Amino acid sequence: MPIALHYAARTDLGLGSKSRNEDSGYAGPDLLILADGMGGHAAGDVASSTVVGELVGLDGENLGADDALHQLGKAVRRANERLRDEMDASDDLEGMGTTLIAMLRTGTKLALANIGDSRAYILRGGTFSQITKDHSFVQALLDEGRISAEEAEHHPQRSLVTRVLTGRDDDIPDLSMREARIGDRYLLCSDGLSDYVAGSTIEGILREGGRPEETADRLVAIALRASTRDNVTVVVADVVDQATPVHNQPQVVGAASARHTAGDRAVDPASAQTPAEKAAALTREANTRANGQQPPTGGGPLLAEESPRSRRSGWLRWAGLGGVVVLALGVAAFVGYRWSQQQFYVGQDRGMVTIYQGVPQDLGPFSLHSVDSKTDIAVTDLPSFYRGKVSDTLSASTKNEAIGIVEDLRTEMVKCQTGAADGSTCTP
Template identity: 40%
Template sequence: MVFEGSSAAISHTGKVRSNNQDSGYCGANLFIVADGMGGHAGGDVASSIAIHRLKDLENGYIDTADAERDLRDAIAETAGQLIETVAERPELAGMGTTVSALMMVEDHAVIAHIGDSRIYLFRDGALTQITTDHTFVQRLVDSGRITPEEARYHPRRSVLMRVLGDMDPDPEVDTFIMPTQPGDRWLLCSDGLCGVVDDAHTSKTLDQGFAPGRTADLLLKQALDAGAPDNVTIVIVDVGGQHPLVSGTPTIVGSASNPQGIEIPAARSGRTGGGWFHPGRVAANEPTHYEPSSEFLEELIEEDWRRARRRRVWWIVGLVVILAAFAVALFGAYSWTQTRYFIGADEDTVVIYRGIQQDIGPLSLSSVHDDTGILLADLPAYQRNEVEQTISARSLADAVAIVDNLRPVTEVP
């Protein structure tokens, strides 16, 4: 069964990079995004090798298990090809690429993924991230040490824990099978998009109902408007959508679209082999992705613990400052209330109270200052009513004057 739907692919260098190390593939049944890394002469070669190896799976499958197995095997073979390439040209040491691949088989999507490019599913107005980033910060999120929002701005957000590179001949690739249905819209992208455009804006754009090509253009514009510090590659796939597939010719974008894209650059004099931190390679753009050694990973984890401790300390200090300010404000307010006075009744006598006629829960803001000894029964009815309703005074002297006026004329003070 041939996949029925429409799709589009686009790739852009971005506003900071001088070359495009991303590659993308958009066929009839197979769709791929590969984000290369390794400097000017490495990332583009790695992503191109991945695309040109995997595109051979475009024949169409009728069994999802076969498709999943072949995807996994092809990615492993790509790793071997990268290792062989570096053996022939040591100046390319340290190159690698992410791979996020989607293959349509009947009414299912077969997915293979390694790295931090992403596959999203937009269904019934909701956007869901299908793949999991193989990054250091994602591990921190999974362990509950940071939030997804904190991960977006973490200084180590580009550190990859898994990548298709020249050091591991048997890479650990996530593969799984999902049912898909007419109306689904799939998005494959490099982190040049999802790293700068949040899911809310992506979802809103996908929901506008434009054809895949127009939608990809709108998403790319958002990435460019946000600064596009990295290459941006986008592949959009509509399942049984209203936009018919115009052509069966595959679309290849990014470095893999260059006929010279997978040619190995000639060796330069003075270069020696190395690793991810190759000292002799002078790149137009330093790699932003690398797979850390176990020692470096331990250092990153310790650094993150220190950062977390600092955050907790500052959080506690901030809380203490806020509580202290609140306590000072409460004390100031209470002190002010104790400069106020009023006249009221206490059982059967007239009393001068200090404070105000309000309570805060169990806390009373007034207390007896002086029981005058004047009996309520000795007061005329109107004065007794005023006292029972309380009489405010501007000061203690004013309160004393009001009490003197209440005393019966026959009483000797």
């Protein structure tokens, strides 16, 4: 029976310190994409949006089942080469990378490409399962039996990935074909959701049913309630009978929607050729209209004139309330400061990998972190990906966990140095 996809894509900056969204998502009639950019001070948003921009041309291509997986793999390789080209053209982009999940529909089948630790799930009938495998340090520990699944969910190094798209020749994704069935519900998500929300909770929200738009909104909302410190992006898609009325327009979210360009020119809805260009142009127009809305004139409702007595009593009420607020803020600040000083993270100081006590933030003129101990590992001796992770900082709940992160970085440094002769391990 012919099928179609009913889909929705949503994203949010999250509650952490990131000032820009480095995730990108795309949902179209035949193509779903999620990319989580990374790279420290390098442009993770450039990486994710570049990859999405290279892949969207597959949407609407009407590829045969025998050709879809091959073409998807070729498109991922082209996207990876584009990353290398952009880094070669700008030193500021060196070290950037991105995870990727892409699903390309052909008939009743889905071609799937996956690299990194972003995830794809399926809810089919009564069974909920993850259909991608994380390419991460924690997954390797899990595969080796060194930690349990429960320990993996809260492991302090769960953000360390072992394979992503970085422009290198050996950045090879997992490729597979799946049979799609009417009634299937798919979820693609960045680790801003999966690292902060339990799998059972994600499953429960997917089981609630409702339109993909409603489900996507609920997933982002639950990630924010869980205080996600990362960008959170989701793509939800239901497999429906092709005869079912579906009025979806292609959707672009995150960094890709902020870079509404085709080459170096802005995309105009009338001249847009690909579904992604059209979606980006429509998104830009909608945002422009929303930002251009003016509040009602008049500055709000008028108040009845107050007598001197009522003004005086009102002032006293506000003064009392202000005192309570100041006291509450002072208590909250004290509790927050004490909590922050029980945390640790790994960053850099004067080019050396360094363990800090506290959190990598400042509160006005007050610093919430201090150097606990310096290491003998130069940041420049690390592979480019891990240099980016150190620049972004790696959090730890105890000092011992921070020491463990440092030892893992030391191992990567040694691999980098011993493999530098053939260039297979270390990217300068």
